[in-house]
Amino acid sequence: MECRPGCGACCIVISISSPIPGMPGGKPAGVPCIQLTPDLKCKLFGKPERPKVCSSLHASPDMCGATDEDAYQILSYMEDATRPIAAAEEESAADQSN
Ligand code: SF4
Ligand code: SF4
Numbered sequence: 001m002e003c004r005p006g007c008g009a010c011c012i013v014i015s016i017s018s019p020i021p022g023m024p025g026g027k028p029a030g031v032p033c034i035q036l037t038p039d040l041k042c043k044l045f046g047k048p049e050r051p052k053v054c055s056s057l058h059a060s061p062d063m064c065g066a067t068d069e070d071a072y073q074i075l076s077y078m079e080d081a082t083r084p085i086a087a088a089e090e091e092s093a094a095d096q097s098n
Helices: 068-082 085-097
Strands: none
Touching: none
16 A cells, blocks of 8 residues: 555654664654654655665555554554563553552
């Protein structure tokens, strides 16, 4: 499938560990990439400095669903499911101390 213009879910929801120009430590989950334009396009599209992980991520029904809302939900689920255990434990400990 083709990427839906104006979605941008994968540039916001998921964490990216490789450096991104302007975000040398990568991007945390839930934070819009600094290279995302206000109309949700990648400023680095087609440029060599675009992270490899971004170039290799292709739109698919499994990831993107049928609507932008689907994509946000599916990617949030995937992000939670693949989060390193240490990070999940840290968050759980923080929740319990509140
Ligand atoms: S989640 Fe899918 S449709 Fe949305 S921006 Fe990413 S690749 Fe495109
Ligand atoms: S570099 Fe481009 S494709 Fe990658 S997360 Fe940022 S805006 Fe999205």
